[in-house]
Amino acid sequence: MGSEMSAEKGTRNRPPKSIAKDLDACLQCGYCRDVCPVFEQDPWESASPRGKVYMLKQLDRRGFMDRILSVFDREIKVTDDFVERVYWCTSCGMCEEECHVEIPFPELWEEVKAWLVEQGVAPLDAHRAFLKRVENVKNPFNEPESTRGDWSKEFLLSSKPEVMYYVGCTESFRMQRIAKTTATVLKAANVKFNVMGEEEWCCTSPLLRTGQKGLTESFARHTQEQMRRSGANVMLTACAGCMATTKRDHTKAIGPLGYEVLHVAQYAEKLIEDGRLSFNRTIPRKVTYHDPCHLGRHAGVFEPPRNVIESIPGIELVEMPRNRRKSRCCGAGAGFKAQFDEYAVNIAAGRVQDAIDVGSEQIITTCPFCAVNLNAGAKQLGVRQPTIDLMQLILEALGPSV
Numbered sequence: 001m002g003s004e005m006s007a008e009k010g011t012r013n014r015p016p017k018s019i020a021k022d023l024d025a026c027l028q029c030g031y032c033r034d035v036c037p038v039f040e041q042d043p044w045e046s047a048s049p050r051g052k053v054y055m056l057k058q059l060d061r062r063g064f065m066d067r068i069l070s071v072f073d074r075e076i077k078v079t080d081d082f083v084e085r086v087y088w089c090t091s092c093g094m095c096e097e098e099c100h101v102e103i104p105f106p107e108l109w110e111e112v113k114a115w116l117v118e119q120g121v122a123p124l125d126a127h128r129a130f131l132k133r134v135e136n137v138k139n140p141f142n143e144p145e146s147t148r149g150d151w152s153k154e155f156l157l158s159s160k161p162e163v164m165y166y167v168g169c170t171e172s173f174r175m176q177r178i179a180k181t182t183a184t185v186l187k188a189a190n191v192k193f194n195v196m197g198e199e200e201w202c203c204t205s206p207l208l209r210t211g212q213k214g215l216t217e218s219f220a221r222h223t224q225e226q227m228r229r230s231g232a233n234v235m236l237t238a239c240a241g242c243m244a245t246t247k248r249d250h251t252k253a254i255g256p257l258g259y260e261v262l263h264v265a266q267y268a269e270k271l272i273e274d275g276r277l278s279f280n281r282t283i284p285r286k287v288t289y290h291d292p293c294h295l296g297r298h299a300g301v302f303e304p305p306r307n308v309i310e311s312i313p314g315i316e317l318v319e320m321p322r323n324r325r326k327s328r329c330c331g332a333g334a335g336f337k338a339q340f341d342e343y344a345v346n347i348a349a350g351r352v353q354d355a356i357d358v359g360s361e362q363i364i365t366t367c368p369f370c371a372v373n374l375n376a377g378a379k380q381l382g383v384r385q386p387t388i389d390l391m392q393l394i395l396e397a398l399g400p401s402v
């Protein structure tokens with residue numbers, strides 16, 4: 001067990017009441033097991049969604065006998081292993097997709113993680129540092145806030161923007177190339193845009209997915225205030241995680257936002273339809289599209305990225321057998337890669353193999369985390385199957401004049 005905090009003595013509180021109905025609904029049928037990417041890596045019942053639900057049910061039903069058994073330290077309780085099992089999850093949502101009684105799993109796992117955090121037995125080591133950093137410098141990488149917008153200095157930013165580009169921590173501090181590419185594509189389509197720079201705060205996805213809910217409301221209000229000041233009524237993001245969090249979770253935390261949140265794939269589709277973006281270069285290449293869980297299953301955005309890819313001359317888009325709602329997770333989500341990198345890369349290698357099997361030469365995706373992990377998976381397999389962001393493909397198709 002990797003956590004400094006120990007659950008050895010076991011918390012005796014019950015799981016949150018809000019999930020009791022869902023726990024009762026489980027039929028123990030097991031449909032969720034075979035689609036779970038982490039169960040595939042460690043096929044023990046305790047690692048499966050069904051096994052975790054069973055354990056939670058037992059914790060929920062503790063009664064008189066458990067009080068007697070506790071004298072001998074034999075009662076059902078939360079152990080370090082159970083805590084680790086709960087975090088043994090990428091929040092991909094495939095269990096919800098397959099569950100016949102429609103248990104809303106990603107939310108349920110987040111509730112359980114938040115409960116474990118409240119009990120003082122979670123999160124895991126890799127996740128604990130996120131909170132302090134996000135609190136102090138508004139990003140989980142511990143980078144100075146003042147440098148967040150440095151990448152954007154070469155771009156002409158509008159004081160009366162049509163859209164605000166919410167860049168996200170990964171693209172601001174670790175993958176500025178995608179931020180610059182996105183800005184270049186917007187510029188090519190003559191879109192007036194601006195960024196929040198130092199005033200852009202983390203969307204809090206790394207915290208929410210690991211059960212650390214405390215900062216989301218105030219951070220959502222801050223983002224809402226920046227949007228109000230900008231005058232724009234559309235906020236764009238190029239990260240699937242930022243998109244799901246700033247749209248769904250921020251709305252849940254503070255109510256209606258007063259602006260639309262779009263992924264740049266959706267916006268690019270609109271720019272093409274409106275004739276503001278067109279492609280000069282033919283790219284004779286067979287590619288496949290990997291649906292990030294947070295943009296696909298979680299936000300329901302499946303067709304816009306595909307429509308953009310198919311509008312590029314010469315491109316042949318082939319589908320992997322598991323696509324759209326049934327897409328296979330890349331293994332990076334919900335802090336899983338941060339804590340269990342080796343397993344996350346194994347999962348990614350499986351997804352890269354899916355792409356190779358359909359004859360793809362390149363994987364296109366719309367999330368920086370998926371891109372990093374899928375490229376690590378290809379490296380592990382020792383194959384040439386690069387994953388690039390959709391914005392990089394668009395830039396290539398725009399031709400050398402851009």
Ligand code: SF4
Binds near residue numbers: 037088090091093094
């Ligand atoms: S969300 Fe995905 S990784 Fe987590 S338990 Fe469900 S299927 Fe497994």
Ligand code: SF4
Binds near residue numbers: 029050098100101102
């Ligand atoms: S698919 Fe749903 S009902 Fe069946 S075991 Fe999994 S959680 Fe329970």
